[in-house]
Amino acid sequence: MIEISGLSKSFGAKQVLRGVDLSVARGESLVVIGGSGTGKSVLLKCILGLIRPDAGKILLNGAPAEATREAFLAQFGMLFQGGALFDSLPIWQNVAFRLLRGSLKRPRAEARAVALEKLARVGLGPETADLFPAELSGGMQKRAALARAIATDPKVIFFDEPTTGLDPIMAGVINDLIRGIVTEMGASAITITHDMISVRAIADRVLLLHEGRVQWQGAISEMDVTSNAYVQQFIHGRPEGPIAALR
Numbered sequence: 001m002i003e004i005s006g007l008s009k010s011f012g013a014k015q016v017l018r019g020v021d022l023s024v025a026r027g028e029s030l031v032v033i034g035g036s037g038t039g040k041s042v043l044l045k046c047i048l049g050l051i052r053p054d055a056g057k058i059l060l061n062g063a064p065a066e067a068t069r070e071a072f073l074a075q076f077g078m079l080f081q082g083g084a085l086f087d088s089l090p091i092w093q094n095v096a097f098r099l100l101r102g103s104l105k106r107p108r109a110e111a112r113a114v115a116l117e118k119l120a121r122v123g124l125g126p127e128t129a130d131l132f133p134a135e136l137s138g139g140m141q142k143r144a145a146l147a148r149a150i151a152t153d154p155k156v157i158f159f160d161e162p163t164t165g166l167d168p169i170m171a172g173v174i175n176d177l178i179r180g181i182v183t184e185m186g187a188s189a190i191t192i193t194h195d196m197i198s199v200r201a202i203a204d205r206v207l208l209l210h211e212g213r214v215q216w217q218g219a220i221s222e223m224d225v226t227s228n229a230y231v232q233q234f235i236h237g238r239p240e241g242p243i244a245a246l247r
Contacts, residue, residue, distance in 0.1 A: 001026050001156055001188040002047065007056035008212075009042055016042045017053070018212035026155075029182050029189040031199050031220075033234060034209035035243055040192045043209070044158055047190075048073070074103060077154035079178075081161040083145040085133040092129035095119060095148045104152055118147035122177055139170035146174070150181055157182065159191040163198050175201035196235055199223075208234060210243055 007020040016039045024030045032040050045051040047058060049069050058065040060072040085094045092115040098104050099111035106114070116126055122143040133141055142162070149157055162178060163171035179202045182189045191202060199206060200220065207217040208230055215230040223231060233241030 001028075001061055002190070003057075003059040003062075004047070005057050007043070007046060007053050007058065009039075009046060009051065009053045016212050017046070017056075020056070020209070020212070020214055022207055022214065022217065024156075024188050024190060026188055027182075027186045029179075029191070029202055029204045030207060031191045031193060031203035031205070032207050032209060033193065033196075033199060035194075035234070038209045039212045040209055041160070044160065044190065044192065048076075048158075072156070074152075075155040076157070077149035077152060078158045079142075079146050079149040079160065079162055081164055083133075083141045085141055085145055085148075087133055090130045090132055091119070091124075091136070091144050092116065094133070094144060095151050097148060098152055114151060115147070118151050119144065121150070121181070122147045123173075139166055139173070142166060142170070142174055143177070146177060146181070150185065153185065155185075155187055157185075157187050157189045159189065159193075159202075161193055161195075162191065163193070163195050168197075171195065171197065172201075178202050199235075 002024040004022050007017050009017040046053045060068050092112055095115035095118055096111040099106045124143055163174050175198050203220045205219055206223050208215050210230055216228040229242050233243050
């Protein structure tokens with residue numbers, strides 16, 4: 001679904017991405033790990049077209065991104081780090097946001113029905129539909145944001161730090177929902193996270209970025225046994241190693 005080769009991006013004198021290569025197969029869940037400031041978010045923004053890379057190629061469904069981005073975005077969903085719900089809209093309108101406008105627009109009653117269905121999928125009942133985000137707990141807001149990410153039945157989903165700010169139990173609920181939804185929908189997924197519990201719960205394959213370069217990638221089953229020093233330092237949280245503890 002996504003193939004990237006030689007992707008590079010600088011901001012002034014600061015090189016953020018330095019020749020990144022990666023691919024995500026149809027139905028695969030790729031988790032990108034790495035310390036803060038290593039280029040993970042910039043990578044996602046380049047794929048989405050929010051940032052123009054300096055060099056490299058991005059193929060979406062086998063075609064150059066520039067030629068197919070509009071069609072790609074119509075098949076795309078995203079769970080933002082903070083949920084990013086619209087405070088002024090009730091929950092069902094948040095979930096159905098893309099179904100109420102633009103090229104994916106549906107009749108209002110139909111959009112609401114889809115929203116209720118997706119809310120149910122993430123464990124939220126119809127009584128939450130007309131509430132506002134401020135009336136929900138943090139975990140419920142995250143689940144509503146996940147319902148929005150899957151409202152259009154996307155073929156590709158991005159998850160940006162999906163468990164940030166959640167207690168361990170709710171983080172486990174979100175991880176289980178993500179794994180189940182990705183599997184059910186047959187969607188391709190890219191997740192950015194620092195949470196190793198999330199990595200183990202939702203990844204088919206793991207990629208470690210450091211200083212804008214891919215230092216390791218492999219199947220989740222290989223992560224604990226690899227001798228790669230970057231991976232071993234990161235997954236065990238060791239202060240000593242090739243990743244500087246203080247930046």
